[in-house]
Amino acid sequence: MSRTAEVDLNVVDWLNNVIAEHGSTPSALIPVLQEVQKKHNYLPEELLTYIATALNLSPATVYGVATFYAQFSLDPKGKYIIKVCDGTACHVRGSLPIYEAIRKRVKLVDGKATTDDGLFSVETVSCLGACGLAPVITINDQVYGQVTPEAIDLIIDVLEKREGM
Amino acid sequence: MIRNLEQLLAVKEKYNKAMKKQTSSLLLCAGTGCMANGAEQVYNALKDELAKRDVLVTVDYLLEDGCGGITTTTTGCHGFCEMGPLVRVEPTGTLYVKVKPEDAAEIVEATVNNQVVERLLYRHPNTGEVYQRESEIPFYKYQTRVALANCGEINPEDIRNYIAHDGYQGLEKALRLSPQEVVQMINDSNLRGRGGGGFPAGRKWAIAAAQESDKKYIICNGDEGDPGAFMDRSVMEGDPHRIIEAMAIAGYAIGADEGYIYVRAEYPLAVQRLRTAIKQAQEYGLLGKDIFGSGFNFELKIKEGAGAFVCGEESALIASIEGERGMPRPKPPFPAVSGLWDKPTIINNVETLANVPEIIRKGVDWFKSIGAVKSPGTKTFALTGEVANTGLIEVPMGTTMRHVVFEIGGGVRQNKKFKAVQIGGPSGGCLVEEHFDLPLDFDSLQAAGAMVGSGGLVVMDENTCIVEIARFFMNFTQNESCGKCVLCREGTRRMLEILQKIVEGRGTEEDLDLLEEIGESVQIGSLCGLGKTAPNPVLTTLKYFREEYLAHVVEKRCPAGVCQALKRITIVADLCKGCSRCARVCPVGAIEGEIKNPFVINQEKCIKCGACIESCKFNAIVEVS
Numbered sequence: 001m002s003r004t005a006e007v008d009l010n011v012v013d014w015l016n017n018v019i020a021e022h023g024s025t026p027s028a029l030i031p032v033l034q035e036v037q038k039k040h041n042y043l044p045e046e047l048l049t050y051i052a053t054a055l056n057l058s059p060a061t062v063y064g065v066a067t068f069y070a071q072f073s074l075d076p077k078g079k080y081i082i083k084v085c086d087g088t089a090c091h092v093r094g095s096l097p098i099y100e101a102i103r104k105r106v107k108l109v110d111g112k113a114t115t116d117d118g119l120f121s122v123e124t125v126s127c128l129g130a131c132g133l134a135p136v137i138t139i140n141d142q143v144y145g146q147v148t149p150e151a152i153d154l155i156i157d158v159l160e161k162r163e164g165m
Numbered sequence: 166m167i168r169n170l171e172q173l174l175a176v177k178e179k180y181n182k183a184m185k186k187q188t189s190s191l192l193l194c195a196g197t198g199c200m201a202n203g204a205e206q207v208y209n210a211l212k213d214e215l216a217k218r219d220v221l222v223t224v225d226y227l228l229e230d231g232c233g234g235i236t237t238t239t240t241g242c243h244g245f246c247e248m249g250p251l252v253r254v255e256p257t258g259t260l261y262v263k264v265k266p267e268d269a270a271e272i273v274e275a276t277v278n279n280q281v282v283e284r285l286l287y288r289h290p291n292t293g294e295v296y297q298r299e300s301e302i303p304f305y306k307y308q309t310r311v312a313l314a315n316c317g318e319i320n321p322e323d324i325r326n327y328i329a330h331d332g333y334q335g336l337e338k339a340l341r342l343s344p345q346e347v348v349q350m351i352n353d354s355n356l357r358g359r360g361g362g363g364f365p366a367g368r369k370w371a372i373a374a375a376q377e378s379d380k381k382y383i384i385c386n387g388d389e390g391d392p393g394a395f396m397d398r399s400v401m402e403g404d405p406h407r408i409i410e411a412m413a414i415a416g417y418a419i420g421a422d423e424g425y426i427y428v429r430a431e432y433p434l435a436v437q438r439l440r441t442a443i444k445q446a447q448e449y450g451l452l453g454k455d456i457f458g459s460g461f462n463f464e465l466k467i468k469e470g471a472g473a474f475v476c477g478e479e480s481a482l483i484a485s486i487e488g489e490r491g492m493p494r495p496k497p498p499f500p501a502v503s504g505l506w507d508k509p510t511i512i513n514n515v516e517t518l519a520n521v522p523e524i525i526r527k528g529v530d531w532f533k534s535i536g537a538v539k540s541p542g543t544k545t546f547a548l549t550g551e552v553a554n555t556g557l558i559e560v561p562m563g564t565t566m567r568h569v570v571f572e573i574g575g576g577v578r579q580n581k582k583f584k585a586v587q588i589g590g591p592s593g594g595c596l597v598e599e600h601f602d603l604p605l606d607f608d609s610l611q612a613a614g615a616m617v618g619s620g621g622l623v624v625m626d627e628n629t630c631i632v633e634i635a636r637f638f639m640n641f642t643q644n645e646s647c648g649k650c651v652l653c654r655e656g657t658r659r660m661l662e663i664l665q666k667i668v669e670g671r672g673t674e675e676d677l678d679l680l681e682e683i684g685e686s687v688q689i690g691s692l693c694g695l696g697k698t699a700p701n702p703v704l705t706t707l708k709y710f711r712e713e714y715l716a717h718v719v720e721k722r723c724p725a726g727v728c729q730a731l732k733r734i735t736i737v738a739d740l741c742k743g744c745s746r747c748a749r750v751c752p753v754g755a756i757e758g759e760i761k762n763p764f765v766i767n768q769e770k771c772i773k774c775g776a777c778i779e780s781c782k783f784n785a786i787v788e789v790s
């Protein structure tokens with residue numbers, strides 16, 4: 001009990017700082033949610049309620065915004081977030097086989113987006129703005145261009161090795 | 166602090182004079198594309214090699230009376246992303262492509278000795294010709310760069326470099342004119358919005374300028390939602406000061422003292438470069454209070470998007486800055502009358518703004534001498550897909566598609582057969598061979614049922630399935646519909662379902678008529694541009710490629726051989742020895758026949774797993790489409 005309370009207090013302290021930085025007006029909502037998303041890789045429900053109170057908004061408003069934008073996730077995401085670009089340029093150069101290859105390589109089944117060990121999340125995005133290099137993927141903001149299903153194996157091997165797997 | 170023209174020009178002269186004192190400089194592209202291909206390692210390797218030979222100097226050293234040596238500078242995107250990392254040697258203009266860190270020693274050696282590393286020069290993929298200078302390569306030779314003029318030329322993180330390229334002179338001049346005169350200049354130039362609509366920027370500015378209000382805003386739309394376009398990103402990353410200068414000019418013209426740059430969530434590097442640029446501009450007194458001693462104040466803030474295509478629409482973008490769900494609002498009132506926090510607000514696209522400083526500095530006549538009569542100036546296009554030279558280009562408005570795809574783009578990859586160009590992204594349409602000589606400008610494209618849109622230009626060859634592409638775009642818009650309007654929300658969903666049915670081989674001829682009918686209703690019954698244009702890709706492809714749709718629904722055949730469900734696996738009777746091996750491996754028992762006689766596949770049962778193809782020792786089983 002005492003330990004969780006301590007952790008929560010730290011988070012609340014941090015959150016108070018973030019809110020103070022952006023000002024407690026409704027227009028601060030999206031930047032604050034972005035910071036929470038960045039820190040936790042998702043939006044924990046209890047923090048949403050806290051933010052609503054702090055910004056003088058209804059929890060429904062906060063929930064509405066949190067579910068509108070693709071950047072926000074209400075479920076925890078993996079340590080490595082792999083985004084496969086499925087913009088037009090990447091699509092015509094074969095992004096879907098890449099997507100399938102990654103899912104297969106990290107053993108994602110049944111439409112799940114995150115591996116059970118919490119290591120990888122795999123999602124598609126529309127255009128990363130590097131279309132000249134199609135097909136493109138990013139792993140935690142690192143961009144990889146002209147990827148092939150074979151290159152995927154190498155990239156994931158490196159990450160797994162780093163995680164001691 | 167720069168307070169007047171004299172001081173501004175002094176910074177420019179000093180910089181340019183200092184740069185002349187070096188023997189050569191190496192310009193390294195550090196756009197997103199080249200960075201992904203290892204530009205940073207190349208940069209470090211070049212610096213190491215230069216240092217080893219004791220010829221490495223910095224810009225600051227040259228500015229402080231140093232002399233000789235070679236600088237290396239990282240620049241924004243040169244546009245030729247596929248060939249990256251790119252290194253250009255000045256003053257010779259030699260371009261090295263696909264440079265690896267291991268090549269650094271050779272490049273430095275050659276540069277010091279006034280030689281060229283032949284093997285790193287660009288070779289045209291279709292003709293095999295080799296080019297030394299960047300300016301001679303067809304990809305660059307036929308371009309006219311205005312918005313992208315500095316991208317790849319200057320270090321985006323050094324304001325002095327921007328000033329040395331005549332930066333902030335437009336703002337200085339504007340502040341000596343009256344706000345009305347500035348609006349008039351933009352109006353006279355007939356600069357039209359590059360964000361898709363082509364609405365004259367001057368008209369919008371005039372409306373906002375005419376409003377009485379204690380507060381007004383300028384917003385730069387850097388949301389760049391079209392999946393397949395990246396010009397706005399290149400400008401924000403490669404020439405951020407140009408946006409700052411333009412927004413200050415716009416602010417002065419309409420009487421706004423505050424601006425927002427709304428940047429797409431996926432563009433972290435653009436955000437970082439803009440932040441640096443804003444800070445430098447403040448330090449130089451080019452943002453903040455009493456700019457150029459004119460009494461004009463202007464501040465800029467950056468807003469990061471949170472991932473929603475519809476937020477590129479101006480009223481949705483405003484809602485998003487205000488902290489709400491990014492849903493479009495009915496117009497009027499237009500933002501120029503009542504926008505951000507109900508104050509008069511101008512929203513312009515990044516590329517539109519990128520033209521503004523030069524229009525002010527060089528004048529209206531200069532601008533109008535470029536491009537088409539009704540659409541003056543240039544347009545950038547993101548050239549992608551099955552084209553030999555992918556990348557970012559800028560050409561005068563009204564350049565023909567033939568010129569763009571075949572001269573600059575180098576034609577279709579691997580000399581395959583051209584099929585179509587999809588222009589304008591999910592709101593646009595497709596153009597075919599009969600449009601080769603169509604001038605690419607707002608009005609001509611509109612007349613052909615397509616649109617300039619953001620300028621995404623995706624080349625498709627014979628191996629691209631048009632129906633699948635239409636399904637792809639519909640999937641995108643359906644996903645991104647904000648759900649406010651019933652016809653957009655439900656109509657796009659129904660259209661997607663039908664297209665899905667067709668690519669899976671379950672479509673009928675009536676479905677094609679139904680697509681047209683729903684499409685037209687969605688166009689009429691939607692509030693914002695997303696819904697109004699969502700059916701375009703389907704409707705234009707139905708017009709130009711009806712045959713291909715018919716092949717899918719009547720013959721259950723995909724001529725491009727893309728649609729998996731329409732593939733058929735058959736046994737070539739002449740090659741089949743009747744060994745029965747395939748019948749034994751087929752997991753669903755779809756293969757029948759008598760030993761020593763050709764076997765056949767029951768198409769009803771076949772699941773197209775391909776197991777039989779692999780098992781056949783006589784290569785008698787093939788996939789046909």
Ligand SMILES: Cc1cc2nc3c(=O)[nH]c(=O)nc-3n(C[C@H](O)[C@H](O)[C@H](O)COP(=O)(O)O)c2cc1C
Pocket residue numbers: 357358359360361362363364366386387388389390391474475476477478479480512513514515517518693694695
């Ligand atoms: C669904 C939708 C998405 C849009 N996306 C963008 C965008 O990403 N960037 C942009 O500049 N304009 C976009 N627009 C157009 C803007 O609403 C607006 O017209 C434009 O920013 C005005 O600037 P301009 O006149 O300089 O082109 C979009 C419009 C719609 C309907």
Ligand code: SF4
Pocket residue numbers: 475492493645646647648649650651653654691692693694695696697
């Ligand atoms: S047309 Fe579509 S995206 Fe636009 S407001 Fe209506 S539902 Fe939303």
Ligand code: FES
Pocket residue numbers: 085086087088089090091126127128129130131132134135136392393394
């Ligand atoms: S389409 Fe993939 S980066 Fe643009």
